[in-house]
Amino acid sequence: MKPTKQKKPQQSKEKQTHLQNPHEPTNTIIKDLLWFSLIITFFKLLLIPAYHSTDFEVHRNWLALTHTLPLSQWYTDETSPWTLDYPPFFAYFEYLLSHFASLVDPTITNLYNGLNYKSPSVIIFQRLTVIASDSILIYSIYKLTKTLNSKKRFLIWISVISSPGLLIVDHIHFQYNGFLLGLLMASLGALQNGHDLTGGLIFAILLCFKHLFAVAGPVYFVYILRHYCRGGFLRGLSKLITMGVVVIAVFVTAYGPFAYHGQIQDVLKRMFPFGRGLCHAYWAPNFWVFYILSDKLLAFVFTKLGFYIKTPTASFTGGLVGDSSPFAILPTVTPSVTFGVVLLAILPCVVKIWRNPDPKKIVRWVAYAYTCGFLFGWHVHEKASLHFLIPLAVVAVESIQDARHYFMLSIVSIYSLFPLLYEAQEYPVKVILLLLYVAIMWFGFSSTFYEKKDGGVVSGWIEKSYMVGFVVVEIWGQFLHPLILGDRFPFLPLMLISFYCALGMMYSWIWQLKFIITSH
Secondary structure, three states: OOOOOOOOOOOOHHHHHHHHOOOOOHHHHHHHHHHHHHHHHHHHHHOOOOOOOHHHHHHHHHHHHHHHOOHHHOOOOOOOOOOOOOOHHHHHHHHHHHHHHHHHOHHHHOOOOOOOOOOHHHHHHHHHHHHHHOHHHHHHHHHHHOOOOHHHHHHHHHHHOOOHHHHHHHHHHHOOHHHHHHHHHHHHHHHHOOOHHHHHHHHHHHHOOOHHHHHHHHHHHHHHHHHHOOOOHHHHHHHHHHHHHHHHHHHHHHHHHHHHOOOHHHHHHHHOOHHHOOEOOOOOOOHHHHHHHHHHHHHHHHHHOOOOOOOOOOOOOOOOOOOOOOOOOOOOOOHHHHHHHHHHHHHHHHHHHHHOOOHHHHHHHHHHHHHHHHHHOOOEOHHHHHHHHHHHHHHOOOOHHHHHHHHHHHHHHHHHOHHHOOOHHHHHHHHHHHHHHHHHHHHHHHHHOHHHOOOOOOOOHHHHHHHHHHHHHHHHHHHHHHHHOOOOOOOHHHHHHHHHHHHHHHHHHHHHHHHHHHOO
16 A cells, blocks of 8 residues: 655645745845835935925034034024934934035034025935935844845835835924934844844934933833843843943943033933923824813813813913913823823833743834833824834734734824925825825735735724724815814814824724733
8 A cells, every 4th residue: 555645734825935935035135125215215305395394494503503513512502492402422413414514515504694594505415314314224124124025025115114204204394213213123123133232232322312212211121131131140140231331331422521511411401301391282192182182171061060260371382380280170290290101001011021021022012112102201292103103014014913003003193294294285295195105005914914804904893984084084174174164273173183193093002002911
């Protein structure tokens, strides 16, 4: 008798594809990434003449300030209202750029030239510096995705390198989030690959560029303590000291010169302006939107019931004024309260890390920490949603559940940035960017997880109804509100966007928290 051949267990097509090409040639990946980046760069160049916010003049002034004044006056100068309020490494970055700027056009770095210098030379120069600095993000994404199959890799490239959120904030509105997020992703990539010392070093450097990334500090600290500093008491202590020396060296390099000039207090005052108030002028879509609206609703109800309600004398955006409160009914929220709420929200994630510091989950954990900071932090800018959206793009390709969550969250985040571009000529740009992105990601996720659709990328009547709601909100704000109410209640469309997007942000936070707690 012929021996019976045993059938090999069948593998899913997705797994077979990955096993057939576990590692594509590095040259091929680099070539594909370069072509993709060049296409996106070409599009960024087309955006050079687009609208830019006051942040453009802020950074132009920082070029002039660091170029004109000695280091000892960088954090005390008040020649312009746009004073330097980023950490020292960003100041050094502006100082470096200022030397090139002065060669292009000496007026750019003239501190006493007046405000709002808008010559073509300064516009082109500053736009190009943002585009060039994005190379750090591109490189970090290459390192994070080079072992993935081509479909997943390309989806992450689209989500990150061509992110409509980054294009709106950096290349139209104007900021430098791209290279800062590149440092974050480089740090996470190092941790994911077991290079904890390198990951900690890069994160320390990032904090000296922009201190708002410190929200993920508890996650980094506990993870490094449990993962890097293991192997017995003496070995662990040795590693902890090594990491401490590295981090301290970074901070000494950044802050040392200012300490030498006795300016540490001035630097910290600029970096932490708690007098700015609980919310930004345009309310970021976070938990405090519900808190503020609840206070206003309660005040209205109690007034109708005949109770005397004192009108608040302070604003939500102007900071705390003496003992006055911007709230009529609910307790006043202070910076220390928001700090405590953020730490409390991050705590379940920290406990999970302490029990099982898995490198494969570090990106998810850090993204969750930034979600908590966005939802419960003090004076949060709407642009801070990029801090968790970009890392979650890497997580999105792990499962259909992650893809669904990211798909919805990315739409919420991008749409919440629409009010940044309020001029009519930019309206088609932001709408087309979002619609193209939604179409590509829909087909991309659907084809990647075609065996596990279970209702598609958007499943469930709640999620589908919520997506349709964006169309309703946009139609009201752009067309019906001006037609029906005219110039009355001009704040209503903005408030509606904040409230509606805050619902999606809260849903995302709950989803992430549940996933972290229940995952093994």
